[in-house]
Amino acid sequence: xxxxxxxxxxxxxxxxxxxxxxxREDFSEDEKxxxxxxxxxxxxxxxxxxxxxxxxxxxxxxxxxxxFFDTGFSVDGTVSCATCHLPERQFxxxxxxxxxxxxxxxxxxPLAGASHGQWxxxxxxxxxxxxxxxxxxxxxxxxxxxxxxxxxRVERAYRDEYxxxxxxxxxxxxxxxxxxxxxxxxxxxxxxxxxDDRKTEIDIVFSNxxxxxxxxxxxxxxxxxxxxxxAEAVIAGRRPEGDAEFNSLEVEGLKLFIGKANCIDxxxxxxxxxxxxxxxxxxxxxxxxxxxxxxxxxxxVLADPFNCMGPYSDAKEEECEELxxxxxxxxxxxxxxxxxxLRGAANRLPYMHAGQIATLEDVIxxxxxxxxxxxxxxxxxxxxxxxxxxxxxxxxxxxLD
Amino acid sequence: xxxxxxxxxxxxxxxxxxxxxxxxxxxxPDDLDLARSKPSDGGTYVVSVEPEAxxxxxxxxxxxxxxxxxxxxxxVADAELTVDGGMPQHGHGLPTAPASAGHIGDGRYRxxxxxxxxxxxxxxxxxxxxxxxxxxxxxxxxL
Ligand SMILES: [Cu+2]
Numbered sequence: 001x002x003x004x005x006x007x008x009x010x011x012x013x014x015x016x017x018x019x020x021x022x023x024r025e026d027f028s029e030d031e032k033x034x035x036x037x038x039x040x041x042x043x044x045x046x047x048x049x050x051x052x053x054x055x056x057x058x059x060x061x062x063x064x065x066x067x068f069f070d071t072g073f074s075v076d077g078t079v080s081c082a083t084c085h086l087p088e089r090q091f092x093x094x095x096x097x098x099x100x101x102x103x104x105x106x107x108x109x110p111l112a113g114a115s116h117g118q119w120x121x122x123x124x125x126x127x128x129x130x131x132x133x134x135x136x137x138x139x140x141x142x143x144x145x146x147x148x149x150x151x152x153r154v155e156r157a158y159r160d161e162y163x164x165x166x167x168x169x170x171x172x173x174x175x176x177x178x179x180x181x182x183x184x185x186x187x188x189x190x191x192x193x194x195x196d197d198r199k200t201e202i203d204i205v206f207s208n209x210x211x212x213x214x215x216x217x218x219x220x221x222x223x224x225x226x227x228x229x230x231a232e233a234v235i236a237g238r239r240p241e242g243d244a245e246f247n248s249l250e251v252e253g254l255k256l257f258i259g260k261a262n263c264i265d266x267x268x269x270x271x272x273x274x275x276x277x278x279x280x281x282x283x284x285x286x287x288x289x290x291x292x293x294x295x296x297x298x299x300x301v302l303a304d305p306f307n308c309m310g311p312y313s314d315a316k317e318e319e320c321e322e323l324x325x326x327x328x329x330x331x332x333x334x335x336x337x338x339x340x341x342l343r344g345a346a347n348r349l350p351y352m353h354a355g356q357i358a359t360l361e362d363v364i365x366x367x368x369x370x371x372x373x374x375x376x377x378x379x380x381x382x383x384x385x386x387x388x389x390x391x392x393x394x395x396x397x398x399x400l401d
Numbered sequence: 402x403x404x405x406x407x408x409x410x411x412x413x414x415x416x417x418x419x420x421x422x423x424x425x426x427x428x429x430p431d432d433l434d435l436a437r438s439k440p441s442d443g444g445t446y447v448v449s450v451e452p453e454a455x456x457x458x459x460x461x462x463x464x465x466x467x468x469x470x471x472x473x474x475x476x477v478a479d480a481e482l483t484v485d486g487g488m489p490q491h492g493h494g495l496p497t498a499p500a501s502a503g504h505i506g507d508g509r510y511r512x513x514x515x516x517x518x519x520x521x522x523x524x525x526x527x528x529x530x531x532x533x534x535x536x537x538x539x540x541x542x543x544l
Contacts, residue, residue, distance in 0.1 A: 037459075265519050266519065268460075275460065275518070321462055321513075325462070325498050325514025327494075327495070332493055379492070
């Protein structure tokens with residue numbers, strides 16, 4: 001065969017054009033602006049947490065780190081924070097549902113950079129990292145501990161560390177071994193018999209454990225990825241070199257991510273999250289009660305004695321801006337869950353708030369199919385991907401590992 | 402001849418793909434009114450808005466200054482403001498519930514607790530009530 005007939009020639013030309021459109025030199029100014037905002041270097045320093053006076057105190061962080069790994073703060077000495085938040089696994093556990101003393105109804109969240117958000121847990125039922133840390137410690141499915149037992153343990157094992165940061169421990173003699181307003185029936189009865197002043201003293205110790213744990217978690221940061229090295233080069237107008245170079249599939253994935261696939265709407269900024277709540281029509285989990293997500297968390301965070309405006313917070317009321325300006329009644333919050341960061345996500349299956357979706361490919365199929373939500377209204381507008389488009393998005397997400 | 406016809410079909414299909422892709426990207430309309438000062442919808446007031454600090458940063462909680470005047474230019478010092486808004490192309494509201502912290506002089510009101518959690522076209526809607534009447538005013542911005 002000599003020469004090309006018109007149709008094959010046309011196809012070759014079109015393919016060449018398509019490839020051209022994907023070359024890395026070919027990002028538009030708008031695309032460059034979007035790529036630029038995703039760089040880790042654009043993540044500012046952590047904002048102060050006015051509700052936690054020791055948030056950035058290194059002694060508090062060291063104490064918090066010891067607490068984080070101590071199984072002594074659980075009902076039977078088997079569970080610590082690190083049971084589900086494994087340091088070598090991005091501080092999560094690779095399971096669909098977290099498992100402590102029992103099994104919870106949500107996926108363990110990774111911890112890097114978490115303190116950049118404003119709301120904690122998948123539904124945001126806590127408004128600070130320190131208030132969040134208190135939840136699992138008394139949850140019967142997680143540590144299943146109780147705050148009076150925690151105070152006794154601090155006195156036995158951490159008196160110096162505690163008092164160096166928070167001042168003198170209260171006198172604990174005469175208190176029961178176990179008591180909590182959230183514990184077993186016996187623990188609740190024991191709590192009811194404690195006088196109000198001593199209850200407050202215990203709650204101060206309990207909240208201080210959360211504040212130390214938060215100080216430690218504020219030191220867990222994101223690490224630079226191939227994506228960041230590529231994006232820095234694009235923004236600087238340099239040719240990405242070494243592992244910073246993207247192949248054509250990865251470039252295509254990036255173009256989809258910031259363009260037609262609309263991923264960047266919610267997965268924006270250096271953490272690839274808008275830190276807010278969205279209903280994306282993720283299926284319910286068989287055997288679990290319907291999960292209303294953010295819709296049921298609003299009352300919980302308002303009623304939480306450990307919230308920013310509560311007696312254990314170090315903030316003035318006017319500093320509690322997230323709580324003051326929180327959306328309270330919105331049908332959009334029905335079945336809505338927090339947008340997770342995509343940094344490291346490729347290596348962190350399964351996905352979604354209860355691990356409902358097994359692989360990244362399945363996640364992209366979910367966004368493509370955009371099924372109706374089990375409760376509330378899904379925000380997804382289905383995007384049809386070709387097999388190559390799907391592979392391209394997966395390739396891009398892997399550059400964030 | 403048939404081959405050229407085929408080529409035509411391929412081109413037409415490509416054109417459709419391009420149109421669909423462009424529609425999905427949904428840039429804000431070209432003729433979007435970005436004016437920061439305008440008569441209220443019913444003409445009762447002239448309303449001007451500006452963020453307390455420029456530029457407005459995605460994700461940051463911040464405040465806006467809303468200035469309310471009568472059409473003759475006189476300041477309205479006794480207005481009650483409500484705030485609403487969202488992203489028309491995404492079909493969702495604001496991620497926070499901003500509120501007016503009251504009159505700060507010369508018909509100016511500080512609206513606190515505003516956050517835009519995404520890039521794109523946002524609308525801020527103000528409800529204004531004073532003895533002069535109830536009215537509304539809408540402003541567009543692109544982030
Ligand atoms: Cu939006």
